[in-house]
Amino acid sequence: RKEVEQDPGPFNVPEGATVAFNCTYSNSASQSFFWYRQDCRKEPKLLMSVYSSGNEDGRFTAQLNRASQYISLLIRDSKLSDSATYLCVVGGNNRKLIWGLGTSLAVNP
């Protein structure tokens, strides 16, 4: 089993739609969780950290389910500019971050 697994997609959604991505992780001792977005041929950029209680930043909501070992990202009212690859990242006590392969999102007019 991969340490961090994501559905690669692509997810094709119309503008204004709500879309959700899940990510599962294998190490139950993982302590930190992040979502990044990466545009084509660009560097990853931090979208949001994921906290145990769940957190929201504008149209984006992230949640953590430790019992089932997954994190989720919900995007409401999708914009064309949300088209990107979304990377799930998990950190543990080994001082390294483990990167998922990403989920591709295409928002269509």
Next chain:
Amino acid sequence: DGGITQSPKYLFRKEGQNVTLSCEQNLNHDAMYWYRQDPGQGLRLIYYSQIVNDFQKGDIAEGYSVSREKKESFPLTVTSAQKNPTAFYLCASSTGTGGSQPQHFGDGTRLSIL
């Protein structure tokens, strides 16, 4: 503006040649990292450093070398021993140790073989 600067943006390597990728940060971050990304693949850790004059191998260190003589700088040398160097190279930094803090990236260097 604080940030991470990688140079050059594009680099071409001849067979048997060593090349060095530059990474400078002015974020006052202690930890710095080098990743490699191949098309359609995830980020793979090459080397990381948590403090000046100390660094550790990541998952794919063979054929690469680094130094950390200054807090701000973490250059990566791709040696001739790296037989498949064509990739997108990303430098990152974070406060404290890497497992709990998010990492922030430079805009990358694309390396190709001539």
